[in-house]
Amino acid sequence: MSLTKPGARGLQVESMALADIAATFGTPCYVYSRAALVAAYQAYRDSLQAHGLVDRSLICYAIKANSNLAILKLFADLGAGFDIVSGGELARVLAAGGKADRIVFSGVGKSREEMRLALEAGIHCFNVESASELAQLNAVAVELGRRAPVSLRVNPDVDARTHPYISTGLKTAKFGVAFDEAFDLYQRAATLPGLAIKGIDCHIGSQLLDPAPAAEAADKILGLVDRLAAAGIALDHIDLGGGMGIQYRADEPAPPAAYYLGPMLERLADRKESLVFEPGRSLVGNAGLLLTRVQVLKHGEAKHFAVVDAAMNDLMRPALYDAWHDIVKVGAGDTAAAAPMPYEIVGPVCESGDFLGHDRELALQEGDLLAILSAGAYGMAMASNYNSRPRAAEVMVDGAQAHLIRRRESVAELFALESVLP
Ligand SMILES: *Cc1c(COP(=O)(O)O)cnc(C)c1O
Numbered sequence: 001m002s003l004t005k006p007g008a009r010g011l012q013v014e015s016m017a018l019a020d021i022a023a024t025f026g027t028p029c030y031v032y033s034r035a036a037l038v039a040a041y042q043a044y045r046d047s048l049q050a051h052g053l054v055d056r057s058l059i060c061y062a063i064k065a066n067s068n069l070a071i072l073k074l075f076a077d078l079g080a081g082f083d084i085v086s087g088g089e090l091a092r093v094l095a096a097g098g099k100a101d102r103i104v105f106s107g108v109g110k111s112r113e114e115m116r117l118a119l120e121a122g123i124h125c126f127n128v129e130s131a132s133e134l135a136q137l138n139a140v141a142v143e144l145g146r147r148a149p150v151s152l153r154v155n156p157d158v159d160a161r162t163h164p165y166i167s168t169g170l171k172t173a174k175f176g177v178a179f180d181e182a183f184d185l186y187q188r189a190a191t192l193p194g195l196a197i198k199g200i201d202c203h204i205g206s207q208l209l210d211p212a213p214a215a216e217a218a219d220k221i222l223g224l225v226d227r228l229a230a231a232g233i234a235l236d237h238i239d240l241g242g243g244m245g246i247q248y249r250a251d252e253p254a255p256p257a258a259y260y261l262g263p264m265l266e267r268l269a270d271r272k273e274s275l276v277f278e279p280g281r282s283l284v285g286n287a288g289l290l291l292t293r294v295q296v297l298k299h300g301e302a303k304h305f306a307v308v309d310a311a312m313n314d315l316m317r318p319a320l321y322d323a324w325h326d327i328v329k330v331g332a333g334d335t336a337a338a339a340p341m342p343y344e345i346v347g348p349v350c351e352s353g354d355f356l357g358h359d360r361e362l363a364l365q366e367g368d369l370l371a372i373l374s375a376g377a378y379g380m381a382m383a384s385n386y387n388s389r390p391r392a393a394e395v396m397v398d399g400a401q402a403h404l405i406r407r408r409e410s411v412a413e414l415f416a417l418e419s420v421l422p
Pocket of ligand 1: 064106243244278279280281282
């Protein structure tokens with residue numbers, strides 16, 4: 001399913017022309033489709049349904065992919081839980097109306113304060129990533145007179161075969177507890193008075209398109225669950241993380257959810273434990289785009305540059321991972337024909353790494369609108385104010401309406417927290 005479709009006034013999202021969104025809210029601007037968000041959640045749910053697992057599954061949206069309150073509220077209303085990695089994310093979920101008892105808390109470096117806040121809120125489970133964190137969480141819980149619900153995030157040592165920056169399940173990763181140490185650590189956790197062992201967790205990486213690594217990880221985790229049960233440590237739930245990949249290029253379709261999840265879900269069909277999943281990118285990535293306007297065309301000796309008003313501070317993935325995003329012309333109100341040529345699509349930031357796309361064959365004029373596709377995940381969430389650039393506005397389209405879900409920052413807000421010496 002493509003997010004944009006041609007209309008009378010150029011490309012549109014649902015029934016809203018992108019040109020109208022740019023005119024109303026300015027550029028750069030993130031645009032999300034409510035219908036596409038719902039469809040992505042539903043596709044995940046349908047795969048669980050197909051394996052008879054939906055009634056004992058909790059889909060915990062990994063909010064670091066995109067933590068706008070409107071998106072969190074939408075998923076909360078659909079029945080989702082949430083996977084958080086900080087106290088800030090906890091506050092966001094609660095502010096959006098998410099239920100604490102549907103939150104799992106991941107991350108390698110939770111502070112004691114974050115542990116305390118999450119315990120007091122009454123979250124579903126802590127995904128504990130080290131022996132030391134286990135001891136610290138126990139101490140915080142004892143101090144509060146509570147028992148912290150815990151899973152160990154176990155590193156199954158499976159190669160997810162994705163970009164090294166988003167591969168998390170190898171022995172060399174900073175994430176999780178080594179597979180060979182997990183059994184002993186569970187036994188130790190069972191002796192700690194501030195902990196209640198609930199489950200097990202693993203998450204091997206992101207933007208995964210091949211179903212085999214996730215299925216292999218599930219096999220290893222299930223084997224460990226059975227060994228633990230035989231030793232008297234019965235787990236209530238199994239959390240198999242997120243990681244399902246999305247389509248970034250028109251010519252490289254991503255497999256459907258059912259294909260990616262199928263082999264993993266087959267292995268869970270006749271288990272009794274309840275299940276947790278932590279999808280992030282796959283619920284939001286293809287449901288958003290970054291709308292930007294061409295400021296300047298610059299024809300150098302070796303390259304043609306289209307300098308647009310979005311930059312690496314708005315969408316960091318190309319600079320960070322050399323990631324590809326399709327870039328298309330919105331095509332509203334173009335009059336004179338421009339000649340197609342290969343453009344470097346770059347932002348105004350003072351870094352040579354500030355590019356959004358290399359070598360894109362486009363017919364451009366200054367003032368044209370471009371849509372940078374598949375930018376709903378790890379786009380706005382990773383945005384910064386580098387070069388004192390206010391972060392972009394965010395808009396959610398619902399049918400023929402566009403709702404502003406985050407207004408553009410003002411320049412004054414950028415330095416409002418700073419002070420000079422007396
Ligand atoms: C980032 C993350 C996710 C979500 O990953 P996606 O690839 O966006 O689905 C899930 N669980 C944990 C622990 C994460 O860090």
